[in-house]
Amino acid sequence: MNGRERPEPRLVPHDGAERLARDTARRVLEVLESAQDERGEATLLLTGGSMGTRVVEELARQPEVQAVDWSRVNVWWSDERFLPGADSERNGVQAADAWDDSLELDWDRVHPVAGSDEIDTAAAAAEDYREELAAAAEMEGTPGALPRFDVALLSLGPDTHVASLFPGRQDVLRSDRTVFAVADSPKPPPTRVTLSLPAINSADRVWLLVSGTAKAGALAAVRRPGATPVEAPGSAVRGVHETLWLVTEDALPGVPEDPTPN
Numbered sequence: 001m002n003g004r005e006r007p008e009p010r011l012v013p014h015d016g017a018e019r020l021a022r023d024t025a026r027r028v029l030e031v032l033e034s035a036q037d038e039r040g041e042a043t044l045l046l047t048g049g050s051m052g053t054r055v056v057e058e059l060a061r062q063p064e065v066q067a068v069d070w071s072r073v074n075v076w077w078s079d080e081r082f083l084p085g086a087d088s089e090r091n092g093v094q095a096a097d098a099w100d101d102s103l104e105l106d107w108d109r110v111h112p113v114a115g116s117d118e119i120d121t122a123a124a125a126a127e128d129y130r131e132e133l134a135a136a137a138e139m140e141g142t143p144g145a146l147p148r149f150d151v152a153l154l155s156l157g158p159d160t161h162v163a164s165l166f167p168g169r170q171d172v173l174r175s176d177r178t179v180f181a182v183a184d185s186p187k188p189p190p191t192r193v194t195l196s197l198p199a200i201n202s203a204d205r206v207w208l209l210v211s212g213t214a215k216a217g218a219l220a221a222v223r224r225p226g227a228t229p230v231e232a233p234g235s236a237v238r239g240v241h242e243t244l245w246l247v248t249e250d251a252l253p254g255v256p257e258d259p260t261p262n
């Protein structure tokens, strides 16, 4: 494999959403533990949506939770809904509500996107997040404008969107900024802040969660050979070292080509 090639996505079917959330939480814990063993800290890029939140809820329930030093875990979001900071529809607020207090984070290492009551516009919130990411990269000595993400969790939308990168929009292809504002989102609320596709794809591992029959069409679309990022943004996510499509069996139309039972 040369430096620019990335492994193809690996499809991992699961028997139901509960198993998917639990097994993903265990995978996350394993990655965080080995990142901390390697360099003393670990960095998680979280997603919004119901599946991302379920995975967060499951973390504290796994035996492996003890192996992670939560005070040395950095947390970022791949997208945020531009709403007041405490709004319960914010991805950061939903994750904080799902977070078990026994996992004692250092809140200085948790990086929510600025809320609409803290900063004037989504564009300004995006710029602020861009700067915060770049400052973290500089502090840890990672070249470029992004810190090292050990794992990016994403959840596939029914229209194939990931984070706030929606199909049919050219901003899916943006590479001029690591973070930008999104207007007129088809999924409410309309105004959002998102990491760009290349920023998400800078993660060592990208894991795409796909749960339920309602996502079957979207999964088929991202698996279609030749799918383009604009047609199906979920098809274009690739981690540097690993991409997993962590799916429930009911999102699969039939027997997968190369199933890796879990």
Ligand SMILES: O=C(O)[C@H](O)[C@@H](O)[C@H](O)[C@H](O)COP(=O)(O)O
Pocket: 047, 048, 049, 050, 051, 052, 079, 080, 081, 091, 154, 155, 156, 157, 158, 161, 162, 163, 164, 187
């Ligand atoms: O802010 C958001 O809504 C998201 O980050 C979005 O990309 C979400 O992750 C998907 O729409 C899947 O959401 P579900 O897991 O709820 O289906």
